[in-house]
Amino acid sequence: MTGYASDITQARSSRWQARWATALFSALLATAASAAPADNINVVRDLASRVGPIIGSALACPDIAQYRILTAANKFRAVIKEASPNDADRDDLARLFDRYVSDGRAAVTTGKINCGVAERQLADLEQSISTPGSAAAGSSAASALSGVIASAAAATAPTAPLPQPATSTARGVTDREIRFGIVGPFSGASRELGRQMKLGIDTAFSRINDAGGVDGRMLRLIAADDGYEPARTLGAMKQLYEKDQVFAYIGNVGTPTAAVAVPYALEHRTLFFGAFTGANILRNDPPDRYVFNYRASYAEETDAVVRYLLKIRRLQPRQIAVFAQQDAYGDAGFAGVAKAFRSLGLNDGAILRLNYKRNTVDVDEAVNLLRVQKPAIKAVVMVATYRAAAKFIEKTRDLYPGMVYTNVSFVGSTELADELMLLGPRFASGVIVTQVVPAVGGYSSAVLEYKNALAKYFPGEAPDYVSFEGYVAANVLIQGIKRAGPQFDTEKLIDTLENMRNLDLGLGSTLNFGRAEHQASHKIWGTAIDENGKYQPVELE
Structure with a gap:
């Protein structure tokens, strides 16, 4: 019963919040004496506090169509633009709106409201936007802003009817x-x-x-x-x-x-x-x-890394190990390393594989196996997700200060860097990740x-x-x-x-496809984490 009552309370609150148009005009603008810019800015600030959380909570719900959210957000951004007398005020209002959007997103992710409530909020907001401001007719400030909203809606709507495609019989495809x-x-x-x-x-x-x-x-x-x-x-x-x-x-x-x-x-x-x-x-x-x-494939990523370790870093084949997830992901990465060895005329039968279980950070067995290797391993090609990779580095960095760590792109580069920087720059610095897209800092x-x-x-x-x-x-x-x-x-x-x-x-x-080619890109980029937790380019060849 508590959950049900909470949903009812949330729904009532959301409907009150979402029906901002008539409520705002009647309650907030009834006292406005003129259409001065400051009045309009204050009104838009209040609107931002109501609209922003609705947009943000909808963004946090994967089943709510993005174009619906985008349409509502764009209409309000147009309101901000029209109501702002200068660029500084516009930027200030935009930042305020974005903060309220972030608050709304957090409300869903922290469980304060659920996606059912977020959907009802958005629906009410859409209905309110489509019929702006009749209750505000007596106020000049209200009339001004009502016109802004009406023009904003017109500005964000197509100026001419969209082309109407022929009705499709394909599953999941409609005219819209x-x-x-x-x-x-x-x-x-x-x-x-x-x-x-x-x-x-x-x-x-x-x-x-x-x-x-x-x-x-x-x-x-x-x-x-x-x-x-x-x-x-x-x-x-x-x-x-x-x-x-x-x-x-x-x-x-x-x-x-x-x-x-x-x-x-x-x-x-x-x-x-x-x-x-x-x-x-x-x-x-x-x-x-x-x-x-x-x-690009894991085989292409690991091939690039193996060649880098052998030809650029001048390591011996027996000094390279693989730390891999114990499933098809790890198998694919390990197979790529083995293929790279074979392509270079090297024996792939003696490659050391260190395993961990999927969706865990249980790396102790892998660490213990690494410690008993003679001669010592000097580079580890990791085929792991970010938390397991970070835990492995945490437990081995002091044991092997000169160890070269690499990982394939699936690791989650940003998350890996963040996890390692929480441990300290010495854990992050120098860790290599191959990428299948250009550097996002470029x-x-x-x-x-x-x-x-x-x-x-x-x-x-x-x-x-x-x-x-x-x-x-x-x-x-x-x-x-x-x-x-x-x-x-x-x-x-x-x-x-x-x-x-x-x-x-x-x-x-x-990028290219063909009947015999269903992989568009074969390009590999090399990156390494610096002491500030940022990725810098690395030449792999």
Whole structure:
């Protein structure tokens, strides 16, 4: 009963908060004597305190369509612009609004409100925005701001009717929307990987939706949580396909989970695009028709690292070990190291593998095995997630001060650096991570476009290698959908992707697909953490 009563209280509170238009005009503006700029600014400040938390709480709920949130947020940003007499006031109001948005996001993540309440708040807000200000007719300040809101709504609406695509018979595609699904860890030890991947895709989708979508269709991403546990993946895949009726999957996270997800997608002939894994199970020869990858493979990442350790750092093969997750992810990375050894004419049979169990930081057995090795190991290629990798470094750094640590991109670069910097700069400095996207601290066109979009649609979120990968993968798919035309289905889209050549997104190399090539990029970037916890470029060749 307590939970039910809490929901009722939340719902009543949310409806009062969301119906800001008439309530604000009648209660706040009734005392306004003129339309002075200061009056309007004060009104907008109060509006920000009401609208911001609604937008933020909706952003924290994966099942609420991003274009709905974006539409409401853009209308209010237009209010800020029109009500501000100068740039300083506009920037101040924008920052205030962003803080309230962050507060709203935190209210959901901390359990203060649930997503059902957030959905009702947003619905009420949408209804209020669509019918502004009749109660304020007697006040000049009210009339001024009512006009602002009306013009803002007009400014954010299309100036001409959007092109109406022909009705599609494809699952998950309507005249107004294309639904995509993502299965990943949104709970558990690896949850930040899932959150960041979804964030990057949502950023790309928000950007294209803000420009009118693709042929008038908004792109919507629906998330399902498998906690990075294969036993939960099939249920999550079925939920998205059967209940949510998604057109395709994009950005699924993980290798052991992909071992379950890919067969399901193939059985249902559903596009499985841009998964966050470099495992070979997604890279058959010839490629599976419905599986497309953006990123380079783990074999390519580990090959680059092995060559770096042997040729640049001048280590001996017997001085290199592998610290790997004890599942298909770790197996894929270890196989990549072994393949690199063989390609260099070296014996791969004696490579030391140090294991840990998925979704744990139990690395003691691996550390104990490392300690008894003679001669001493001087470099460890890690195929791990960020917490396990950080724990392994924590327990071995003092034992082996000169140890070279490397990890593949799946680790979660930002989270690894953050975990290590909490231990101290000496734990972080020099740790190498191979990347499948350019450095997020750089100034290339692709990086700047990503960072600008992230700041616009998800203020307060820091640039991250995982979300950048999701952003790039989503943009590759968006290009395919555009080229397929308004009357597309899965088969036509795949035919289009297989003929997509020399796609230039500003990454420093072009992207290509083909009938025999379902991996767009083979590029590897080297990075290393400095004493400040920031990633710096490393030449791997």
